[in-house]
Each structure stands twice: as C-alpha cells, then as structure tokens.
Amino acid sequence: MYLDSTYLIFVLPAMLLAFWAQFKVNSTYEKFSKVQNHRGITGAEVAVKILNLHGIYNVRVEHISGKLSDHFDPRSNVIRLSDGVYSGTSVAALGVAAHETGHAIQHAKGYMPIKLRNAIVPVASLGSNLAVPLAIFGLIFSMPVLIDAGIILFTAVVAFQFVTLPVEFNASRRAISVLDSQGILYGDELKGAKKVLSAAALTYVAAAAVALGNLLRLLALRGRRD
Numbered sequence: 001m002y003l004d005s006t007y008l009i010f011v012l013p014a015m016l017l018a019f020w021a022q023f024k025v026n027s028t029y030e031k032f033s034k035v036q037n038h039r040g041i042t043g044a045e046v047a048v049k050i051l052n053l054h055g056i057y058n059v060r061v062e063h064i065s066g067k068l069s070d071h072f073d074p075r076s077n078v079i080r081l082s083d084g085v086y087s088g089t090s091v092a093a094l095g096v097a098a099h100e101t102g103h104a105i106q107h108a109k110g111y112m113p114i115k116l117r118n119a120i121v122p123v124a125s126l127g128s129n130l131a132v133p134l135a136i137f138g139l140i141f142s143m144p145v146l147i148d149a150g151i152i153l154f155t156a157v158v159a160f161q162f163v164t165l166p167v168e169f170n171a172s173r174r175a176i177s178v179l180d181s182q183g184i185l186y187g188d189e190l191k192g193a194k195k196v197l198s199a200a201a202l203t204y205v206a207a208a209a210v211a212l213g214n215l216l217r218l219l220a221l222r223g224r225r226d
Contacts, residue, residue, distance in 0.1 A: 006217045006220045006221060007217060009217075009220075010213040010214070010216040010217040010220065011210070011213040011214055011217055013209075013213070014206065014209035014210040014212070014213040015210060015213075017205075017206045017209055017210075018203070018206035018207065018209070018210050020206075021199075021202040021203045021205070021206040022203060022206075024199045024202055025068075025196075025199040025200050025202065025203050026068075027199075028092075028195055028196050028199040029068065029092050029096075029196055029199070029200075031092075031192075032090060032091045032092035032095075032192040032193070032195065032196050033084055033088065033090045033091075033092040033093065034090065035090055035091045035092070035189070035192055036089050036090055036091070037089055037090065037091055037094055037184070037185055037189055038186075038189065039184065040089050041089065041094070041184070042086065042087050042088060042089055042093070043081050043085040043086055043087070043088050043089075043093040043094055043096065043097030044061050044063075044081060044085075044086045044087065044097065046094050046097045046098055046101075046179075046184060047061045047079050047081065047097045047098070047100065047101045048061055049182070049184075050098060050101040050105075050178050050182075051079075051101060051104065051105075053178065053182070054105050054108065056104060056105065056108050058077055059072075059077045059078065059079060059104045059108075060076075060077065060078045060079070061078075061079045061081065061086075062078050062079070062080050062081070062086075063080070063081060063082075063083075063086040063087075064080040064081065064082055064086075065082070065083060066082050066083065067082055067083065067084060068082060068096070069082045070082050070085050070096050070097070070099075070100050071100060071103075072100050072101075072103035072104050072107070074103075074107050074118070077104075079097075079100050079101060079103075079104055080100075081096075081097055081100065082096075085097050091185065091189050091192040091193050091196070092192070092193070092196045094179065094184065094185060094193060095175060095176075095179070095185075095192075095193030095194075095196045095197050096196065096197075096200075098174075098175035098176075098178060098179050098184075098193070099171050099172055099175040099197055099200070100171075101174075101175070102170070102171030102172065102173075102174035102175045103167075103171050105174055106167065106170065106171060106174075111167075111170065113163055113166045113167050113170070114167050116163050117160065117163045117164060117167055120156060120159055120160045120163060121160065123153070123156040124156045124157050124159070124160035126153060126156075127153035127154050127155075127156040127157040128157050130150070130153055131150045131151070131153035131154035131157065131218075132150065132154070132214075133150075134146050134147075134149050134150035134153065135147050135150030135151065135154070135218050135221075136150075138150060139221060144222070147218070147221075147222050148222070150218065151215070151218050151219060151222060154211075154214065154215050154218060155215060157211055157215075158208070158211045158212055158215050161204075161207050161208040161211040161212075162208050162212075164204055164207075164208070165204055165205065165208060168200075168201055168204045169201060172197040172198075172200075172201060175193070175197060176190065176193065176194055176197065179193060
C-alpha cells in the first residue's frame with residue numbers, strides 16, 4: 001500500500017523495532033557461539049538428554065542446513081537443528097537446542113497456548129496471503145466489503161502472532177530451567193544462553209508489533225472511507 005501518515009504512525013516504528021531485533025539476535029548469537037560450554041557436549045546431545053529426562057522417546061533430533069533455521073516439527077515429531085547448533089558446543093548452540101526441545105515438551109504435555117496457536121494456523125495462513133490484497137483492492141475500488149474481509153482475515157494473523165509470544169517465552173523458560181537444574185550450563189554460561197534466548201524472543205515481540213501496526217493501519221484507512 002502507498003506510504004502515508006498511517007504508515008508512519010502505525011507501521012514504521014514497528015518495522016524499526018523488527019530491524020533492531022534481528023540485528024540484536026544475530027549479534028548476540030554470534031557473540032555466544034564463540035563461547036564453548038564446559039562439558040563439551042553438543043546441541044544434539046542436549047536435545048536428546050532433555051527429551052529423555054521428560055520421558056519423550058518418539059521425537060527425533062535431526063540436522064538441517066542453514067543458520068538459525070532450528071525448529072520443532074510437530075507433524076513429523078522431529079527437532080531440526082541447524083549447522084551451528086546440531087554439532088556445536090557453544091553456549092548459544094545449547095540454548096537454541098534446549099529452546100526447540102521446549103517446544104517438543106509443550107506438545108507432549110498438551111500446553112494450551114500451543115494448542116490454540118495450532119488451531120489458528122489455517123486461518124492465519126489464509127489471512128497472510130489474502131488479507132492485504134483484498135484490502136488494497138477494496139481501497140482502490142471503494143468496496144468496503146472487501147476492506148472488511150481483509151481486516152477480518154488479518155485479525156487472525158495478529159492473533160497468531162500474539163498467541164506465539166507465550167509459546168516462545170515458555171519454551172525459553174523451560175530451556176533455561178533444565179540447563180540450570182541439570183548442571184549443563186552454569187554461571188556465565190547460563191547467563192549467555194539467557195541473553196541469546198532473550199534476543200530471540202524480541203524478534204517475536206517485533207513480529208507481533210508489525211502485525212498489530214498493519215492491522216491498525218487497515219482500520220485507519222477503512223475509517224477514511226466511512
């Protein structure tokens with residue numbers, strides 16, 4: 001959509017936050033990827049250890065190429081760890097591996113926010129593809145019904161982003177707790193892992209802010225048509 005005062009007010013500040021958050025997570029990860037853990041264990045070994053501690057034996061840990069491409073796939077019951085995490089022994093690698101294992105634990109334990117997020121996924125996916133084009137078309141051709149449809153669909157996108165926040169924060173809390181309680185990391189190592197996960201959490205906050213900013217902008221533009 002064209003740039004106007006609504007973009008400057010609602011979207012630009014959130015976009016600046018998103019750029020800063022991405023810089024923060026990259027720089028923090030780089031810093032602590034150079035700090036090795038005292039036990040010399042890898043991210044993959046930590047993931048398996050945490051799964052076993054929670055009695056979860058049906059989740060595989062696999063390697064995936066890329067940087068910070070780590071994720072848990074609930075459809076395949078697979079934790080996929082990136083190049084620097086799977087075989088890495090850094091504080092950053094262990095923090096990321098433990099975080100992704102936290103998501104596997106959430107699914108195994110029936111954590112409610114992740115159930116809610118999964119339920120929203122189909123509508124949010126549809127909204128991310130169709131909401132803005134519908135709204136733009138409605139604005140150009142002065143068709144409020146299309147603008148409203150776009151706003152409704154984009155609301156699902158915003159809801160998904162905000163439900164994601166407790167899911168990610170909880171996974172990080174689980175990660176730090178087990179890394180501490182099991183003596184996998186301690187002292188400055190544990191502090192380093194916390195900083196990595198806190199920086200990663202900020203990217204989700206920024207994504208929610210961007211989504212909310214775009215929704216508010218659509219509502220403001222809709223109001224101008226009334």
